[in-house]
Amino acid sequence: MPELPEVEVTRLSLVDRLRDAEISAVRLGKPLRWPLGCEPASLIGRRVLDISRRGKYLWFALGARADVAADAAGGLLLHLGMSGSLNLSEQFAAPGPWDHFDLVTSRGLLRLTDPRRFGAAVWSPSRDDGAAGKLLAGLGVEPFDAGFTAVLLHERLRGRRVAIKQALLAGDIVVGVGNIYASEALFLAGIDPRTPGGRISLARCVRLADAVRQVLSRAVALGGSTLRDFRDAHGMGGAFQHEARVYDREGQPCVACGEPVRRIVQGQRSTYFCPRCQRR
DNA sequence: CATTCCGCCTGTAAGC
DNA sequence: TGCTTACAGGCGGAAT
Numbered sequence: 001m002p003e004l005p006e007v008e009v010t011r012l013s014l015v016d017r018l019r020d021a022e023i024s025a026v027r028l029g030k031p032l033r034w035p036l037g038c039e040p041a042s043l044i045g046r047r048v049l050d051i052s053r054r055g056k057y058l059w060f061a062l063g064a065r066a067d068v069a070a071d072a073a074g075g076l077l078l079h080l081g082m083s084g085s086l087n088l089s090e091q092f093a094a095p096g097p098w099d100h101f102d103l104v105t106s107r108g109l110l111r112l113t114d115p116r117r118f119g120a121a122v123w124s125p126s127r128d129d130g131a132a133g134k135l136l137a138g139l140g141v142e143p144f145d146a147g148f149t150a151v152l153l154h155e156r157l158r159g160r161r162v163a164i165k166q167a168l169l170a171g172d173i174v175v176g177v178g179n180i181y182a183s184e185a186l187f188l189a190g191i192d193p194r195t196p197g198g199r200i201s202l203a204r205c206v207r208l209a210d211a212v213r214q215v216l217s218r219a220v221a222l223g224g225s226t227l228r229d230f231r232d233a234h235g236m237g238g239a240f241q242h243e244a245r246v247y248d249r250e251g252q253p254c255v256a257c258g259e260p261v262r263r264i265v266q267g268q269r270s271t272y273f274c275p276r277c278q279r280r
Numbered sequence: 281c282a283t284t285c286c287g288c289c290t291g292t293a294a295g296c
Numbered sequence: 297t298g299c300t301t302a303c304a305g306g307c308g309g310a311a312t
Binding site for chain 1: 282283284285286288289290291292
């Protein structure tokens, strides 16, 4: 599920309400992708200082415990995997079979629901070191940072024979573009998803970088895509899926030219594109 | 180094 | 109706 827009929408729906919240209890369900990496009880008494995002990861910065001498701050790195979502509620409902991580806080119950359990919550002493530093190392540039330029995209694609769709998904050049938004951005840029990355001209990198920014910002503005179960922390679904030009539209007419949208498989993932509007 | 493939899980929908 | 298969928003790591 969650690509950058869904993760950012989740962050935005949480950050104001959760800042300064104090953790009073932790509950673990079934194992997630990685172990928590600390004693659950060691989170009790910590306050949420801030929530930031890097790629599709969320970093919950947590303060030191007031009642522990010389205690160190740290934080939790959360990932929503394919099917995860976070919910903040004052209802404190009993956990369901898909609820695998709860933080009881002074501002409500923060709950990670994740049927497939590809998500994770991992303790780390800081965002840049320890477990979080390891997971975030090697990530590409943020798409909304000034550093994400056509020149950078062009340079990082140079010599790569992998299809541009897969290069976008890999996340080592630019982060946050998942399977939905990769197809959508390539449609907007008019680029055939099968084009080898290194064969994309600088001029087309300009269009592609713009398309990535445009698609992701539009998706954030619409609350993300809710294909099945994505919700923000207050239970609100997104609406971008209604604006998708090619994703999940196999056989339907291209919104620009009427040609049927094609579905192909690249790296075991579906890609959707218009064979007339998108060229190598 | 670049690229491909596997595996992690479970739910849902399609096919027989 | 019931069983089997394919596929789903991600990503790290092993194999090639």
